[in-house]
Amino acid sequence: MRDRPVILGGLALLLLLLTAPFWHDALSHTGGALPAIPRAKGAHCVRPAAWMRKNHMKLLMRVRYEAVHEGIRNRQESLPGCLGCHVSKLADGKYPSVRSRKFFCNACHEYVGVRIDCFSCHSNRPVSGAGIVAQSGGEAPPAAPAAIGNPAIVPPRRAGGSSTALRGREAPWRWL
Amino acid sequence: MRAIHYREIEGSGGFWALVGLLALLLAAGLTAAYFMEHIGHIITGMTNQVVWGMPHVFAVFLIVAASGALNTASIASVFGRVAYKPLARLSGLLAIALLIGGLAILVLDLGRPDRLGVAMTHYNFRSIFAWNIFLYTGFIAVTGCYLWVMMERRLNRHSRTVGTVAFLWRLILTTGTGSIFGLLMARKPYDEAIMAPMFIVMSLAFGLAIFILVLMAACRAGARPLGEATLMRLKNLLGVFAAGLLYFLLVFHLTKLYEAKFFGAEAFILWSGGPYTVLFWFGVVFLGGVLPMLLFWLPPTRRSRAAVGWGSASVVVGGLALVYDIIIGGQAWPLSIFPGMQVSSSFYDGVVGFYAPSLPECALGLGGCALALLITLLGLKLLPFLPETLADEGN
Amino acid sequence: MTGRPAAPRDTGHLVDEGRRRFLGVAAVSALVLAPGVSLLAYAEEQGGKQGASARTRWGLLIDTTKCKSSCTACVTACSSYNGWKNEGRPTDPQWIRKVQVTDPETGLSRSVPVMCQHCAKAPCVEVCPTGASFKRADGIVLVDRHICIGCRYCMMACPYKARSFVSEEISGQKPWAPRGKGTVEGCTLCVERIDAGQVPACVQACAREGSGAMTFGDLKDPASAISRALAEHPSLQLRADLMLDPGVQYQGVP
Incomplete structure (x- = not known):
């Protein structure tokens, strides 16, 4: 019986911790304001924005499997392709660092607290013809594959909506 | 046959001091793992020539020993040797503790330990590693069940069945561990089917040696009498296992010496490999086999309890030396891409791979050992694993 | 069946059709799960982009x-x-x-x-626990560095020391x-x-x-x-x- 205060106190602490996602906004310095997402170039994305917000991970996983395992490379639907429209130079002429809120992916991901590690391996810069020579320190390496990340090449819209493309098409290893 | 009463050991100043020391070692290991993960393996001694280092030496040793530590319980349950029955619970606890310690080291040494979830969900079943993931985690589960049926009186009648499952499981597990190396046809020091049964004998020797040391220490700490008969029985068994290991090593190396293509690799280990040769003859053969057998069976020391302890410790040191020679010596010997030719390149072709253990690696390895011992100590403290007395009957 | 008029039993007939359709869909789905067919299906979806094929090595x-x-x-x-x-x-x-x-x-x-x-018959492909080291249909052996956990077993298994581990x-x-710390590359x-x-x-x-x-x-x-x-x-x-x-x-x- 004399343990009751300790037990109740512990339970209260646990409850507080479990409900933290709901009240911590009041403590954060942004006051829970939605993230400022950098504007992208071009008229429209490869998918509608609402769809992308919900399903971009599925799209990335499918494109990743197809590109790596099957050699199906769709220029617009690739990570460099995304960066081609969504990443631009800042006012000081540099590209935003992956960890900064001015980087497109990180603007939302930092807000929701979901860590992404794509850019520990992938370059965070868009690729372009002139950019390649500058990035390689002046000497042009053998020509990069022509169309990777080239925003000018847009594939035809799939008939029947994009959701059919994902349903039942998950890579075999995903079934485990 | 009197009933066996088990009791937790009491804490004492010495006990908590040891727990504190082990916790510090564990913290050191975790710190090393943190830096290895954040900065990269560049801070270790592992290179593109010797890709597995001290962490793997410790991990493989612990995992092999874990399988063998369960042997005592198997002898009791599966083979019906009643005299070993009081030791069965400690045997199970030690098996789980050693395996968790070994697995912790392996996982923390991965290049991408954050991808453990990927490892748990993507399997290539042609790989012995993938099978080992199931075998290792399954072993913990099966041994857990085994402990449960041993410790819950109402389920004691299932000890034999579960014990047999555990026994077979550990044979398959150790075969799998040996096959990690035995199935590698690319490297001359490996590529032998006998490595699988050799690992089983290694497990019997290392596991029992650690079991004896832990038993002696636990009985002293818990003030439980440890009878001569029990100790001598275990000592004789360990002597047989050490002899068995020497036999397997003999067959392994003789077979390799017979084939001309393996001669270079064998010469490297057996006489021209510098530290690896010293480790082999002094560490593996003498400390791991000859000295324990002398201590256990020569008249002056064969009844001595201290000799049992020193002999067991010697087997442990010899075991570490053997695993070091297998893993690191096996990688140091260069690949033979152009057999019979002299080669040189900017990627260290044709030269013996240089490896020196680094501090983070040793810290990680020792941290895993500390974790295993911590689990054992805390288990002994919290649950009744140790019998109240192991004194000889009729004394 | 003999002596009875073949009265149209609409609901029964429809149910039979439904069952047949279900079985058909189930069978086709089972086939679609086979990677080969789903690859072809992908190819059609992609507007003819075939990707790697076993017709080439x-x-x-x-x-x-x-x-x-x-x-x-x-x-x-x-x-x-x-x-x-x-x-x-x-x-x-x-x-x-x-x-x-x-x-x-x-x-x-x-x-x-x-x-x-x-x-x-790449040994690196055989030993990779997660299947990150794999062979494409056209014979190219690659590391899927999204799945690689950095265990370096493929480096142990390769007879040619073809692979390197990224240590920093x-x-x-x-x-x-793309390349990154903690994975194996080649x-x-x-x-x-x-x-x-x-x-x-x-x-x-x-x-x-x-x-x-x-x-x-x-x-x-x-x-x-x-x-x-x-x-x-x-x-x-x-x-x-x-x-x-x-x-x-x-x-x-x-």
């Missing part, structure tokens, strides 16, 4: 009689195209290297470029060649270039700046340059005794 033929010891065009091209650097440290990656091979009895010495041999943080990766046969219809960087550099020792092509096409060269002059595979059937073959190795 990419191979490399290297004539070491043309390789000069001092020439490192292939190594330089690979390293600048893929963004790796080897500064001599034992932890530095090396996707392709020139090995100076000397016969101790005769003194004959050749400089041999060695890279991932893209074996048909990397920055400034080439957009077409020669990709410049797979993204092959998919775009070009040849690997080393082959191109050898042709332009080296001595044209490298021939790249489809081993399954008897009319390709590489198949014709293999049919005309004897060639060997490295460690042929292991029966791994590498896609890279050599001529003139001592």
Whole structure:
């Protein structure tokens, strides 16, 4: 019986911790304001924005499997392709660092607290013809594959909506 | 046959001091793992020539020993040797503790330990590693069940069945561990089917040696009498296992010496490999086999309890030396891409791979050992694993 | 069935149709789960983009009689195209290297470029626990570095020391060649270039700046340059005794 205060106190602490996602906004310095997402170039994305917000991970996983395992490379639907429209130079002429809120992916991901590690391996810069020579320190390496990340090449819209493309098409290893 | 009463050991100043020391070692290991993960393996001694280092030496040793530590319980349950029955619970606890310690080291040494979830969900079943993931985690589960049926009186009648499952499981597990190396046809020091049964004998020797040391220490700490008969029985068994290991090593190396293509690799280990040769003859053969057998069976020391302890410790040191020679010596010997030719390149072709253990690696390895011992100590403290007395009957 | 009029039993008839349709869909779904069919389905969806196919097997033929010891065009091209650097440290990656091979009895010495041999029965593919090390349908052996956990077992298993482990943080990766700390990497046969219809960087550099020792092509096409060269002059595979059937073959190795 004399343990009751300790037990109740512990339970209260646990409850507080479990409900933290709901009240911590009041403590954060942004006051829970939605993230400022950098504007992208071009008229429209490869998918509608609402769809992308919900399903971009599925799209990335499918494109990743197809590109790596099957050699199906769709220029617009690739990570460099995304960066081609969504990443631009800042006012000081540099590209935003992956960890900064001015980087497109990180603007939302930092807000929701979901860590992404794509850019520990992938370059965070868009690729372009002139950019390649500058990035390689002046000497042009053998020509990069022509169309990777080239925003000018847009594939035809799939008939029947994009959701059919994902349903039942998950890579075999995903079934485990 | 009197009933066996088990009791937790009491804490004492010495006990908590040891727990504190082990916790510090564990913290050191975790710190090393943190830096290895954040900065990269560049801070270790592992290179593109010797890709597995001290962490793997410790991990493989612990995992092999874990399988063998369960042997005592198997002898009791599966083979019906009643005299070993009081030791069965400690045997199970030690098996789980050693395996968790070994697995912790392996996982923390991965290049991408954050991808453990990927490892748990993507399997290539042609790989012995993938099978080992199931075998290792399954072993913990099966041994857990085994402990449960041993410790819950109402389920004691299932000890034999579960014990047999555990026994077979550990044979398959150790075969799998040996096959990690035995199935590698690319490297001359490996590529032998006998490595699988050799690992089983290694497990019997290392596991029992650690079991004896832990038993002696636990009985002293818990003030439980440890009878001569029990100790001598275990000592004789360990002597047989050490002899068995020497036999397997003999067959392994003789077979390799017979084939001309393996001669270079064998010469490297057996006489021209510098530290690896010293480790082999002094560490593996003498400390791991000859000295324990002398201590256990020569008249002056064969009844001595201290000799049992020193002999067991010697087997442990010899075991570490053997695993070091297998893993690191096996990688140091260069690949033979152009057999019979002299080669040189900017990627260290044709030269013996240089490896020196680094501090983070040793810290990680020792941290895993500390974790295993911590689990054992805390288990002994919290649950009744140790019998109240192991004194000889009729004394 | 005899003597009874075949009265239309609408609901029963519809239910039968429904059952048949269900069974049909179930059977087709089961077939679609088979990777081969789903690959074809993908291909149609992609508007004809087939991706890698087993009808092709990419191979490399290297004539070491043309390789000069001092020439490192292939190594330089690979390293600048893929963004790796080897500064001599034992932890530095090396996707392709020139090995100076000397016969101790005769003194004959050749400089041999060695890279991932893209074996048909690659041991690295067999031992990878997660399946990250895999062989594409067209024979190229790759590491899916999204799934690689960095256990380095493939490096233990490779007879050619083809793979390197990335031991430190990397920055400034080439957009077409992502690479990162904690994963294993190696020669990709410049797979993204092959998919775009070009040849690997080393082959191109050898042709332009080296001595044209490298021939790249489809081993399954008897009319390709590489198949014709293999049919005309004897060639060997490295460690042929292991029966791994590498896609890279050599001529003139001592």
